[in-house]
Amino acid sequence: MSDFTQTLITAIAIGSLYALIALGYTMVYGILKFINFAHSDIVVLGAWSSYTFSNWLLKLIGVETKGMTTPPAIWVAVVVLVLSMAFCGVVGFTIERLAYRPLRRAPRLNVLITAIGVSLLLQNVGQLDQVFGASPQKMPQLLPAAELASFTFGEGESARKVVIGLVDVMIFVTASSLMLLMQYLVFHTKQGVAMRAVSYNTDTAALMGIPVDRVVSITFVLGSVLAAAAGFLYVMKYPSLNQPAHTIWVLLGLKAFVAAVIGGIGNVRGAVLGGFVIAFVEQFGAFYISTNYRDVYVFVMLILILLVRPGGLLGVTTREKV
Amino acid sequence: MNSTSAAKILLDVNRIGISFGGLKAVQEFSLHLPQGGLYGLIGPNGAGKTTVFNLLTGVYQADTGAIQLSGGNLFGKKPHQITAAGIARTFQNIRLFPSLSVLDNVRLAGQLHNRHGLWHTVLRSRRYHTAEKNLCDKASELLEVFDLQDRAHELASNLSYGHQRKLEIIRALATDPSVLLLDEPAAGLNPQEKKLLAGSIRDIRDRFGVAVLLIEHDMGLVMDICERIVVLDHGITICEGTPKEVQNDPQVITAYLGSGVPGEG
């Protein structure tokens, strides 16, 4: 029972991270109909820029990062989060502007290949010594390692403690509020109506006077900002920061993408649902079957769901018009 | 050929229907196309004409009904199986293979009945050479019939619009069909080309012995060459008969009201 609860808590925290990243994939796919392969690299950028910004900020306020035992005031974490979100937003905007916009009318495969190119570019520029470097780093601890609550299951010798950490709660709260904000934005604002219109039919939307390019830009910026937040939260949970081209990042991005596909790509609620489904499959599979194959479960899940429901859980299958 | 009752029914379609979501795109569509018949399928935009073609060729699977070609069942068959059985089609918005040559577009269609396996291809056996030669001969012959042989090695995408339409028909004929479905073959042609087209559709029917079902908006053309006409509106067959009967049908006139009286095209 204790194991189950602990796995559940981890799955919820990880699930909200996947959901946050999946939102970026799904929004871009919804509007431009291509997989933004570089999205996972924006997450990496979010994580690494959080690292850079926090070192810079801590130095600025005179805190020694080496051998730091107590975390700084909470506003440092907030500022770092905001800074890296802003930075990634700008990068996302630039990428769309320079690499994707000229290909607006090109076949989808070309855009996909470009996205792979952008992804490789971000990874390997990040690996340069002048940028982030090719070795792993340790993220300074910005949040206190406090236990918010703990329960004890069983009695005597078999007693097991289940811990709800502050970090897990922070991840869940931050991610959910961002997702709710996104939900509000997409379904209850004028901007959201424009986004959905472009997603439904770009040409018609343009004829209706919707500035398509601006809507696409905003979508990219939003996706990138969410990705940055996910990157930040990820390094809060796992402070050992892998180098930008490490497989673990690609897998993180892939799983988030799988989450978006499982939920029904292009569907905002589906992405959130998919994120949690993936996290549950992965965490419970890892715990109850074998931790070695945790990546395999996710892909097996993907293939199974796509074979049963090609449009994903909340998606609709579209027919090609002849 | 002209009398429907005497000729054997080739394509026998009974009460097929399909709905997309809640929308009944086509309901209870029936058609009895005799050997060598030349039928027309008309109706206002969005009436479901192309959907009927898609149902007949297996692009969409009909929800209900029966489709038979010379007694063989086609209901639930895949598009390539239906083509192999003898129904060929052209597309309203031309769908040639743009980066293949004109000749290769025709050869691709012709190779349906000119198979040789993978091993023969890799080993370049005698059988491969014979098959490829037959294919090339057949394709060239077809191109010559339609006077496109000079453009054989050009890319399909480099042809003029009229020639692309023509190539679509040639390509469909290369699959050796017994039924040819033409989806708006006159769309985008000038009056001169339309006149030629009307003649060549009849010629095709006679020369290749195919039955033709034609979707067309040009009423002049339809009334001129079709023996019988089926009129669709909102997925429902509102009238079926000879051009004369159709022209005088009150329902048809209502369906077209606002876009002019049929027959004046």
Added chain:
Amino acid sequence: MTQSANRSGTVERTGTAVLPWGANGFFGMMPIIVGIGFAVLLHFVLPKSIGPYYSRIVTDVGIAIILAVSLNIVNGLTGQFSIGHAGFMTLGGYVAAFVTYYVSSILWESTTRHGGFLGSGEWLFLFSCIIGGIVTAIAGYVVGLPSLRLRGDYLAIVTLGFGEIIRVILQQTGKVIDPEAVKSATWSQIIPPPVGGAVGFDGVPKYTNLFWVYTIMAITLVVAYRLKSSSVGRAMISVREDEIAAQAMGVNISREKVRSFVIAAFFAGVGGGLYAHEPGVIISPNDAGFQRSFDYVIMTVLGGRGSISGVVIAAAILTALPEFLRDFAEYRLIVYALLLIIMMLVRPQGLLGIHEIWNLRRKPKSPPIAEEVK
């Protein structure tokens, strides 16, 4: 892919007529025989004249060509988008290495090279590469199945996932059993397969040489070219251009897709066998990862999806160049990435589009058909 139409109006001729190497009846075997002759020449002349270091590069180029050209059957001809080719390669490599290592251990109680040029060891090596190819082809069939249900970019993710699954599974394999201990191995040593786990499969006999690499490369090229310039290739291209029209012309698109996956996977598996037995290489699970897959994707994209000669050129350049620019190793992938992006902006059809290099200079005039028939 309408962008692959070139402006001058010349076209790729498919069919019996214009072949760079004549192929009729008995002469159907000629190109392969010529290729083997070339491979023998390379094998005996090259190492002496340019030394082992450069010979190694030439070997790597040959293997890269096999991989890129086979990937091009799926990505270029049939127009599917597979980015898990390294997964196939590594699977084939492991199977082949497994066969060579353990059969050598049982037959000869050692895993060092057995026999000389074309000796018994080399035939075992060829046999195991083919087994690797066959096993990989079966995997290709399984991976090809989702392609029937999934559109391009979804399929890309499935193939990428396949590569990652192969990587993860190979990491969980058992320790390699010493050749002397093979006959007394216990079940617990054999399950999971003893191929080295995360550190890679060490101790595989090193049989790969220029002769075998270039012989297999010649076969790959001939098969790829013959597929492309035949009914089979036309059917594959029609799937790439327009699936609905292809079906309407009687093409069984499911069969073409799966078939191209199987063929491509077979050659990837054989290429993987060559890689696993290459001197100086220890095949490891990380070879199955997406980075290597991307390398091959880049080669096909830059060469021109569908153009065999273009892909050969791209594979050769992209394999050899980094070796000469070792000082700039960290910039290699940056340059690749920029190449990809710029290529998509200015020349999305790749170096040669769908054309072969010997078709480029042909004038856009149309010779009478009769000529072509004969």
